Amino acid sequence: MFKQQVGVIGMAIMGKNLALNIESKGYTVSIFNRTPKSTNEVILNNPNKNIKPYYTLKNFVKSIIKPRRIFIMVKSGKATIEVINYLIKFISKKDIIIDCGNTYYKNSIKMNNKLNSMGFYYIGAGISGGEEGALKGPAIMPGGNLTAYKLILPIFKKIAASYKNEPCVNYIGKNGSGHYVKMIHNGIEYSDMQLISETYFILKKGLNLNNKQISKIFENWNKGELNSYLIEITKNILIKKDKNKKYLIDVISDEANNKGTGKWMCEEALNLKEPLNLIMQSVFMRYISNMKKQRLKASKILKCSENKYKIKNKINFIKKIKQSLYFSKIISYAQGFSQLTKASKKNKWNLNYSNIAKIFRSGCIIKAKLLQNITNSYIKNPNIKNILLTKYFSNIINNYQNSLRDVIIFSIRLGIPIPVFNASISYYDSYRCANLSTNLIQAQRDYFGAHTYKRIDKNGIYHTKWLK
Ligand code: 6PG
DSSP: OOOBSEEEEOOSHHHHHHHHHHHHTTOOEEEEOSSHHHHHHHHHHSTTSSEEEESSHHHHHHTBOSSOEEEEOSOTTHHHHHHHHHHTTTOOTTOEEEEOSOOOHHHHHHHHHHHHHTTOEEEEEEEESHHHHHHHOOEEEEEEOHHHHHHHHHHHHHHSOEETTEESBOOOBSTTHHHHHHHHHHHHHHHHHHHHHHHHHIIIIISOOOHHHHHHHHHHHTTTTTOBHHHHHHHHHHTOBOTTSOBGGGGSOSOOOOOSHHHHHHHHHHHHTOOOHHHHHHHHHHHHHTOHHHHHHHHHHSOOOOOOOOOSOHHHHHHHHHHHHHHHHHHHHHHHHHHHHHHHHHHTOOOOHHHHHHHTTSSSTTOBTHHHHHHHHHHHOTTOSOGGGSHHHHHHHHHHHHHHHHHHHHHHHHTOOOHHHHHHHHHHHHHTOSSOTHHHHHHHHHHHHOOOEEOSSSOSEEOOOTTO
16 A cells, blocks of 8 residues: 555644645645545645545554654644544554644643653644645744654754745754743734734824824834734734725724633743733733723723823834834843743753744744844853843843833823833833832731841841831
8 A cells, every 4th residue: 555654633724734735845645634524625625736535543544654754733732632642542653743733831741751651752843823834834843752853854844934044943852842932932922912903002092093004104114123924914904904995903803812822821931930021911911802891881981081192203203112112022022031941941941042033033923033133142142041131132122211111101191001011111120120119028028927038238037026
């Protein structure tokens, strides 16, 4: 029987596109889906491809050359776990399962250990880039056994996006680390999107610009330091019209959904004691956005000040908004990478941050020009605690911070919700403050609970009998 070189399970849009991507790079591919309908559609809509459909997992497995390389792209969580548990009934020792979903990294660790103990390999590979990325080249973040990784690497290199001829894939580290990095990617994606949305609102509500004008502004910004995939799509979104010739953005409900990866990153941040306030606020904004009924009621009860605040020099103020966006974006990436360094230490992953930043340079949702600067910083010094402390980033931040202060004051006066811009200046002012107000917290803790405190003028641990 003629066998295929690669297997792909899951024929929803992402899995289908991944299979087509792999096939287009010269591999023969076996495909399987829980329901045959999707499998048949792939075959029907893609004639003359080296793709063979299978309708039972057993036959699917049998159809692949050993050691088998099987990509799984089904819904993360229960569905992925079920597929793998069923699949292991048929595979052989040394076969490699590549879990491409947004699997929770702790489940990735569990699955890796389970499969390894049975003699199979598991690669937890975060894949980013949406539908188009899966088809034309995603960013790939694989973690797991290094031997297995090397066996998949030729395929990864061919199917990944590339940045100046470098494929956007690098070995992340031991088990769980690939999915962890994907979780960080997604958290940053949340704050990037929220910051762009706040920017859009300031331009719209604060400066009274229309969709076309705002789109043009994003288009211009995309030519400079803010260049990114998300700015690019935003400029397109803003000018898209529906059948009734209405701007689509104006009729889309503001209730923003999520699949939980941003929340995971926040939970992790709390466990690692990482003050991840931009991404947390971005997650909270999605939650507030879903309190639609309450917000509608509140909008009739709760007031904003009557303060009218006009901008005299719009062009100059738009420049300030641009600098505010870049400032906040840098703070968010600084926090994301700072969390990575803590997670790496805790899990003994020995992560290579410049290699991770390199992966993000193309193919993924957070693809941005900034990532080359982050890459450079980590190449120069792999032990950076926080990129804000590098000469390159501290220069930009120092230059732009006043713009953000002006933009925040303006927006707050008008009652425009900008929680993530606020979070970014709060973090910045706290992080750069040598002596915070938290000395008072220590005193209060000691006062009511004898929790003790340290002094700045001498060593030791102290307790005061405050009422004596
Ligand atoms: C990607 C994306 C993707 C994610 C969606 C939706 O890298 O291609 O991160 O993995 O699932 O962006 O995420 P939310 O539903 O949580 O917004």
